Amino acid sequence: MLSKKTQYGLKALGYLAAKYGEGPVLISEIARKKKIPIKFLESILLQLKNKGVLDSKKGKGGGYFLANAPKKTTLASAIRIVDGPIAMIPCVSLNFYQKCKDCNEATCGLNKAMAFTRDATLKILEKKTLYDLIDAE
Amino acid sequence: MLSKKTQYGLKALGYLAAKYGEGPVLISEIARKKKIPIKFLESILLQLKNKGVLDSKKGKGGGYFLANAPKKTTLASAIRIVDGPIAMIPCVSLNFYQKCKDCNEATCGLNKAMAFTRDATLKILEKKTLYDLIDAE
DNA sequence: AAATACTCTACTGATTAAATAGACTAATAT
DNA sequence: ATATTAGTCTATTTAATCAGTAGAGTATTT
Numbered sequence: 333m334l335s336k337k338t339q340y341g342l343k344a345l346g347y348l349a350a351k352y353g354e355g356p357v358l359i360s361e362i363a364r365k366k367k368i369p370i371k372f373l374e375s376i377l378l379q380l381k382n383k384g385v386l387d388s389k390k391g392k393g394g395g396y397f398l399a400n401a402p403k404k405t406t407l408a409s410a411i412r413i414v415d416g417p418i419a420m421i422p423c424v425s426l427n428f429y430q431k432c433k434d435c436n437e438a439t440c441g442l443n444k445a446m447a448f449t450r451d452a453t454l455k456i457l458e459k460k461t462l463y464d465l466i467d468a469e
Numbered sequence: 470m471l472s473k474k475t476q477y478g479l480k481a482l483g484y485l486a487a488k489y490g491e492g493p494v495l496i497s498e499i500a501r502k503k504k505i506p507i508k509f510l511e512s513i514l515l516q517l518k519n520k521g522v523l524d525s526k527k528g529k530g531g532g533y534f535l536a537n538a539p540k541k542t543t544l545a546s547a548i549r550i551v552d553g554p555i556a557m558i559p560c561v562s563l564n565f566y567q568k569c570k571d572c573n574e575a576t577c578g579l580n581k582a583m584a585f586t587r588d589a590t591l592k593i594l595e596k597k598t599l600y601d602l603i604d605a606e
Numbered sequence: 607a608a609a610t611a612c613t614c615t616a617c618t619g620a621t622t623a624a625a626t627a628g629a630c631t632a633a634t635a636t
Numbered sequence: 637a638t639a640t641t642a643g644t645c646t647a648t649t650t651a652a653t654c655a656g657t658a659g660a661g662t663a664t665t666t
Contacts, residue, residue: 334557336655339579346578359612367571372656378613391664392610407582420471434504439605441483442476445544445597452589460585465578473624496643509625515644528633529641 338415340368341376345410346465348386349402356388356395376414383413402463408454410462418457419450426450475552477505478513482547483602485523486539493525493532513551520550539600545591547599555594556587563587 334342343366351357359377363370377396380386387399398405411418412427422430423437424447437443471479480503488494496514500507514533517523524536535542548555549564559567560574561584574580 333554333559335653339558342579343572356611369656371658374612375614375656381612388612389664390610390612390662392666394611394664396612417470421476422470435480435604441602441604442479445593445601448597449590449593452593453586456582456586456589460582464582467572467578468576472622493642506625508627511643512625512645518643525643526633527631527641527643529635531633531642533643 334411334415337372337376338411340366340373341380341414342407342410342465344368344373344377345380345385345398345405345462346467348396348398349462350466352398352402356393356397358395362396380410380413385410385413398462402466403461405462406458407460407462407464408457411457418453419446421446424450426454471548471552474509474513475548477503477510478517478551479544479547479602481505481510481514482517482522482535482542482599483604485533485535486599487603489535489539493530493534495532499533517547517550522547522550535599539603540598542599543595544597544599544601545594548594555590556583558583561587563591 344362347362347366348357359374360370362368362377363373377386377388381388381396381399384399385405386396388394388396408418417425417428419425419428421442422428423432423435423440423443431437432440432443435443481499484499484503485494496511497507499505499514500510514523514525518525518533518536521536522542523533525531525533545555554562554565556562556565558579559565560569560572560577560580568574569577569580572580
């Protein structure tokens with residue numbers, strides 16, 4: 333399961349995706365509309381900004397907004413920023429790989445099965461973008 | 470990511486799958502071969518037994534063994550027992566469903582995207598079984 | 607200069623993960 | 637019977653992460 337933090341992050345990104353092109357959106361507005369604790373949301377948005385997904389403007393008329401068009405950011409990359417690895421075990425992670433201490437990856441059955449699963453999952457998450465998070469009417 | 474506990478559990482199940490039909494296997498043997506803290510492994514195996522995946526025999530010549538042929542138990546069911554939900558968010562979980570407080574599932578973009586992802590993941594995990602965890606030679 | 611709004615650091619409490627200890631119970635062999 | 641083996645169960649501990657809070661600081665606009 334994704335952490336609550338990541339779920340909040342994705343909700344917020346969906347909200348910002350829907351408002352793309354309309355200028356900065358207040359953190360407080362996102363928090364209110366998406367029912368996210370505001371201080372918690374602050375740190376999530378900042379993290380997404382530091383990774384280039386979001387941009388912000390300070391002062392009056394300020395707020396957060398997508399750094400790029402909604403279709404430019406995949407769900408896979410957004411999830412990796414907030415949640416970390418997408419793979420189910422470290423030895424099949426593409427972006428957060430860690431070698432298994434005791435198993436030979438060439439022969440490990442678990443490794444193979446999890447690599448398969450990762451591929452299936454990524455096939456979706458690399459294709460879906462923030463655009464897909466926009467709520468239907 | 471799966472919890473360490475679940476990773477240990479799957480490793481142990483792979484080991485028992487390889488020995489299916491050869492009678493009970495000592496916890497201590499599994500722990501040694503798979504480098505799993507033995508007391509931690511105890512609780513994992515017990516949990517799997519209580520859910521019907523494993524069976525055990527006490528006393529001399531005792532140990533744990535698969536309750537059914539390796540191909541009878543899917544990875545999805547094994548993971549659900551030890552780790553819980555496979556879905557990335559509660560509102561698309563089939564076995565651990567929880568309603569979203571604030572979003573309408575019919576229109577929620579995140580819900581749709583995560584349901585897709587869940588389907589792709591489950592398509593693999595429901596097909597793969599403990600048999601697939603057996604290490605190659 | 608005042609108001610607005612994001613930024614950053616630090617902290618707290620709750621939960622879960624991971625592991626350990628030890629007493630108990632069941633089965634087997636002698 | 638009884639000693640030994642090996643799983644069962646309860647409780648505890650330690651560490652890490654999650655989730656959320658507080659407040660001072662900085663940049664921007666009017």
